[in-house]
Amino acid sequence: MNTTFYVRRLHSLCGLLFLGAVLFEHIFTNSTALLGPEGLDSALAMMELIPKPIFYCLEIGCIAVPLLFHGIYGIYIALQAKNNPGHYGYVRNWQFALQRWTAWYLVVFLIWHIFYLRIYLKGIMGHPINYALLDSYLSNPIVFILYLLAMVAACFHFCNGITTFCMTWGIAKGPRVQNVISVLSMLLCVGLCLVVLAFMLHYVIM
16 A cells, blocks of 8 residues: 555645634734724634634644644655756756755744734733734835745645645646646746735835
């Protein structure tokens, strides 16, 4: 039995479905900041209406466990990868390298992000996550840049992962189909990044 074969497919499936859903929810919820404090706070308040037992089950089963599995096995894959974008120069090689580089950045960033906002501020200190908190938090230029880079990295990592998912699962079997999926995925990435840029800059401009 080829364990690696199945684990890699579970890894890609986990990233596409669970973490992809988390990314879209995160972008959608944060984009309501464009409507002002009331917009974001209302969106966050809707999530608080979910009964706590169900919310914690979703948070652990659909976010924490998939994130840990995808992250830990992703580190194992990244340590085995040989990145040669400067030597070969092909677009696919650059995408391969960026997939690994964004993964490393996101691992470090998410450890900080989850511990500070979810565990420390909300869990330990009991401070609600709201517009006022994020506005104050992102007023720091260093924090703003780190968050913006993380969101862009997450968008690229997910969208490029769509292509690798289709290749891994045998959905895109020819170079022409792979190129089409890659282009569409990168267009999706640009669209998501524009939304991210819009709501991130909103905190700076407003």
